[in-house]
Amino acid sequence: MRTRQTITxxxxxxxxxxxxxxxxxxxxxxxxxxxxxxxxxxxxxxxNVVTGRDxxxxxxxxxxxxxxxxxxxxxxxxxxxxxDQYSWEPADNFVAFCEKHQMVVIGHCxxxxxxxxxxxxLDDSENALTRDALLSRMRDHIRxxxxxxxxxxxxxxxxxxALNEDGTLRNTQWLQIIGEGAENKQYDYIENAFRxxxxxxxxxxxxxxxxxxxxSRAKCDGAVAIVNHLKSRGIRIDGVGIxxxxxxxxxxxxxxxxxxxxLAATGVKVMMTELDIRTQARGYRGADVxxxxxxxxxxxxxxxxxxxxxxxxxxxxxxxxxxxxxxDITRVTFWGVYDATSWIGGSPLLFDRSYQPKxxxxxxxxxxxxHEGRQDGTDGEP
Ligand code: XIL
Numbered sequence: 001m002r003t004r005q006t007i008t009x010x011x012x013x014x015x016x017x018x019x020x021x022x023x024x025x026x027x028x029x030x031x032x033x034x035x036x037x038x039x040x041x042x043x044x045x046x047x048n049v050v051t052g053r054d055x056x057x058x059x060x061x062x063x064x065x066x067x068x069x070x071x072x073x074x075x076x077x078x079x080x081x082x083x084d085q086y087s088w089e090p091a092d093n094f095v096a097f098c099e100k101h102q103m104v105v106i107g108h109c110x111x112x113x114x115x116x117x118x119x120x121x122l123d124d125s126e127n128a129l130t131r132d133a134l135l136s137r138m139r140d141h142i143r144x145x146x147x148x149x150x151x152x153x154x155x156x157x158x159x160x161x162a163l164n165e166d167g168t169l170r171n172t173q174w175l176q177i178i179g180e181g182a183e184n185k186q187y188d189y190i191e192n193a194f195r196x197x198x199x200x201x202x203x204x205x206x207x208x209x210x211x212x213x214x215x216s217r218a219k220c221d222g223a224v225a226i227v228n229h230l231k232s233r234g235i236r237i238d239g240v241g242i243x244x245x246x247x248x249x250x251x252x253x254x255x256x257x258x259x260x261x262x263l264a265a266t267g268v269k270v271m272m273t274e275l276d277i278r279t280q281a282r283g284y285r286g287a288d289v290x291x292x293x294x295x296x297x298x299x300x301x302x303x304x305x306x307x308x309x310x311x312x313x314x315x316x317x318x319x320x321x322x323x324x325x326x327x328d329i330t331r332v333t334f335w336g337v338y339d340a341t342s343w344i345g346g347s348p349l350l351f352d353r354s355y356q357p358k359x360x361x362x363x364x365x366x367x368x369x370x371h372e373g374r375q376d377g378t379d380g381e382p
Contacts, residue, residue: 028357031350032066034368038326040104042067042333044274047090049337050097056355057337058097067104069273069333070094071343074107075115080141083119088148095152106273106333107149109157109209110142111193113172114289121173134177138189139196146200155205157241157273158197159190159226163210167222187229198236209241209273211287214251214259227266239330241273245287245344246318248279248310256321264328272322274335276348277314277360279307292344302339302347311347312363319367 031041042065048054049061061068072078073090080086098105120137123129129137146156164170169179169186178189190208197206208227213220223240230237240263244251251259263270274287280299284291301307322329336342338351350361 028361029365031064031361031364034365035332038323038368039271039329040067040331040333041065042069042103042106042331043337044069044071044108044333044335045094045097045337046071046341047073047093048341050090050093054341057341060337060351060355061103062101065101065103067106067331067333068094068098069106069108071108071336072115074145075109075112076120076141077115077117079145081117086144091149095149099152104155104331105149105153106331107146107153107156107204108273109160110145110197111138111158111174111189112160113170113174114161121177128173129177131178131180134174135189135192138174138178138193142193142196143200146197146204150201151203153201153204155207155238156197156201157209158193158206158237160209161211162190162208162226163219163222165212165216165219167216167218167220167225169222187226190226191230191233191235194230194235194237205238205269206236207239207241207271207273208237209243211243211245211274213240213242213263214244214246214256217255217258220259220262224262224266227263227268231266237268239269239271241271243274243287243335244272244276244318245274245335246277246314248277248281248307248314251318253317253321256318257325260321260325260328264325269330270325270328271331271333272329273331273333275318275332276335276342276344277311277318278344278348279311279346280344299346302345303352307347308359312359315350315360316363316367319364320371323367323371 035041043061045061045068049057052058070091073094078087079091095105121129121134123133162170162172169175174189175186179186194206197204208223210219210223213223227237227240242259260270279302322332334349336349338353338355339347339349340353342348350358350364352358
């Protein structure tokens with residue numbers, strides 16, 4: 001009888017061990033500890049993570065991250081869906097989760113051409129707003145959102161993706177309406193966004209954030225021009241976010257180093273704000289949200305050993321560059337927690353669909369050992 005009970009209990013334990021994924025890879029080092037003397041490590045969190053509906057993802061975040069960004073819930077469309085209606089609960093949950101786990105909280109994002117409702121740019125008769133009306137709408141939004149989390153959100157992506165690949169300003173409705181087609185007004189919406197964010201929380205850090213800064217020198221130069229412009233007007237800007245949506249083929253070491261060093265030379269901090277590496281060899285490989293769809297991100301070969309090895313190599317290359325330039329880099333944030341919930345599909349993160357650390361995870365940890373080895377003159381091995 002006793003033996004049968006023991007056997008039943010043992011089978012249950014074996015069954016559970018096989019079905020409940022080992023939470024957050026309990027025996028692996030925490031990334032935030034590995035890089036504690038170098039930069040913050042974080043992730044974009046979705047609603048399921050912060051409300052506990054995805055407890056294994058929450059466990060990964062708690063263990064490995066000391067900073068977090070809301071993946072969607074602070075975007076205009078989510079937080080301010082109608083002119084007279086704000087929707088705070090999801091963003092409040094995000095901020096509370098970060099505070100509970102002592103993570104540096106990042107707000108993303110205040111002014112962007114995507115995930116912003118149509119009404120923002122229209123008057124009651126559905127005509128385009130005037131410059132002054134749009135400026136005042138933007139000011140109200142920024143004051144309200146930044147003001148609500150004053151002292152709790154440490155840094156804001158104030159303006160997101162304002163640049164074209166050639167470094168000119170993207171022709172968004174923000175630019176069209178507020179810039180009025182005039183050369184001397186083209187930076188006006190950016191200037192005002194930063195000014196009002198600073199007014200709403202004078203202690204918050206303010207960032208410009210964009211993709212492809214590490215692949216297009218012209219675009220990176222455009223970001224440098226934005227920083228220099230704001231500085232020349234005495235407007236606060238603390239950092240530039242290189243989103244770093246990479247692929248197995250990019251960025252190159254040279255491209256990433258160019259971006260880090262030229263941005264840092266303006267005197268701002270540099271951060272990797274949305275790191276992931278697309279494993280798909282086919283289909284769209286950029287980071288323009290309007291082009292990403294299930295059809296072009298589905299990737300049956302993502303789990304293949306060869307793909308995972310290439311992914312590990314690319315991550316190792318990127319982290320070696322980041323460690324080399326650590327004096328300029330304050331934060332590295334992954335765009336998601338584990339593969340199943342990544343916005344681009346495939347296998348782009350450090351944890352797989354069963355929440356397990358991948359080869360790429362260990363490759364990233366190893367870059368730190370090799371880096372210390374280089375610094376103290378050994379080869380990094382014990
Ligand atoms: C993505 C989110 O991850 C998706 O869930 C959403 O459907 C679209 O936006 N650049 C950004 C992020 O600045 O806000 C985008 O996030 C990815 C590209």
